[in-house]
Amino acid sequence: MQVWAVTLDENAAAAFQLYQRGLELVDADSRQRLQRFYHKIDSIRGLIGRLLPRMLLIQQGITPDGMTFGRTESGKPYISRQSMLQFPIGYNITHDSGLVAMAYDCSPGLYHDPPAYRIGVDVMKLQLPRRETFAGFVTIVNDQLTPLERNILLLPSLQETEALRRFYLIWTLKEAYTKALGLGLGFDFSRIEYDVPRNRVRIDGVVPQGWRFVRFQLAHSRSTGQDVYVGVAAEYTGGEQDGCVVEEGQPDAWLKVDDAVTFLEKALGT
Numbered sequence: 001m002q003v004w005a006v007t008l009d010e011n012a013a014a015a016f017q018l019y020q021r022g023l024e025l026v027d028a029d030s031r032q033r034l035q036r037f038y039h040k041i042d043s044i045r046g047l048i049g050r051l052l053p054r055m056l057l058i059q060q061g062i063t064p065d066g067m068t069f070g071r072t073e074s075g076k077p078y079i080s081r082q083s084m085l086q087f088p089i090g091y092n093i094t095h096d097s098g099l100v101a102m103a104y105d106c107s108p109g110l111y112h113d114p115p116a117y118r119i120g121v122d123v124m125k126l127q128l129p130r131r132e133t134f135a136g137f138v139t140i141v142n143d144q145l146t147p148l149e150r151n152i153l154l155l156p157s158l159q160e161t162e163a164l165r166r167f168y169l170i171w172t173l174k175e176a177y178t179k180a181l182g183l184g185l186g187f188d189f190s191r192i193e194y195d196v197p198r199n200r201v202r203i204d205g206v207v208p209q210g211w212r213f214v215r216f217q218l219a220h221s222r223s224t225g226q227d228v229y230v231g232v233a234a235e236y237t238g239g240e241q242d243g244c245v246v247e248e249g250q251p252d253a254w255l256k257v258d259d260a261v262t263f264l265e266k267a268l269g270t
Contacts, residue, residue: 001212001235003121003249004056005101006048007220008041008260018264019044025064025267026050045100048260049093051267052102053079060085060106070115076182078116090117092179096229097125098220103176103233113182118236120179122172126164126228134160138167144189145170152196166196168230169215173201173246176213176234199246210238216249218257 008015019040023031030050037043057067062084070080082088088111091104103121112118128137138145138153145153149170153163174189181187193202201213212235220227233249249255258266 001103001105001119001214001233002254002256003101003103003214003216003231003233004052004256004258005099005123005218006052006258006260006263007218008044008048008098008100009220009222012260015044015260015264016040018261018268019047021268022047022051022264025054044260045095048100048263049095049102051263052093052100053077053089053091053104055263055267056089056091056102056104056106060089072116072182074182076116076179080115082115088114088117090119090235092120092176094122094175094179094231096123098222098227099123099125099218099229101231103235105235109237112236112238116182118180118182119234120176120181121231121233122175122179123229123231124168124172126161126168126230128164134163134167141171141189144174146190146193148193148195165217165230169196169232170194172230173213173215173232173234176232177203177208177211180234180236194246201244201246207244209240209244210236211244212237213244213246214249214254215246216251216255218251218255 034043034046054067066084068080069077071077079089087106087108089104089106090110091102093102101121101123103119105119110117128134153167173194174192177192178187191204201208213232215232217230251257
């Protein structure tokens with residue numbers, strides 16, 4: 001499993017200039033959906049999200065006219081012509097603010113729940129909603145947290161920056177897990193527990209057998225400052241383990257990061 005992330009500066013004029021040309025790289029239905037967004041920045045984020053799996057397929061030797069995609073009943077996208085590939089590919093897309101990310105796996109060991117497979121990812125920017133205190137923010141989602149999670153978030157000695165980082169790691173892990181399952185809305189997040197200090201995960205009070213979780217963090221320097229994002233990728237690989245430990249993903253071969261202009265230029269050059 002790996003993650004490919006693309007950063008986007010909302011004031012990047014070059015990305016806006018490449019957007020129109022980039023629309024020609026996706027199918028007509030996707031093009032129409034992207035053009036319905038009221039804000040152009042949302043259209044660009046959506047375009048990047050659609051181009052990420054296409055660029056992955058190109059790296060696997062698939063030409064654009066051989067790419068077809070489908071969706072499960074719950075709306076999870078997947079590659080529908082897996083027979084053209086040497087190994088199957090599972091992927092999941094997420095975005096928040098100025099970051100779009102794709103978790104993917106293309107290995108012979110990928111065989112659980114085809115054709116979408118059990119892989120999910122979620123990212124969030126480290127920021128409080130406007131006019132909210134951290135304690136008030138936690139209160140809003142109180143019923144989606146376990147008692148242990150509330151305790152590790154509201155320690156009196158904990159600095160707010162670390163508390164916020166813990167909260168978004170908890171939340172992105174919950175999101176990544178349910179996305180990997182291919183579930184829509186309605187899954188009770190309080191069934192999922194992430195003990196951030198110990199990097200341990202429990203589902204319904206027990207260790208989830210066969211699951212791999214990798215957390216990551218990256219900074220995006222913009223014209224108006226620096227944003228920090230955290231995220232978690234989740235994948236069901238099968239097998240058993242003594243405990244489910246959340247791994248730390250490093251910005252190397254596991255985590256690939258491009259800025260939007262570079263990514264779009266690559267896509268247009270293929």
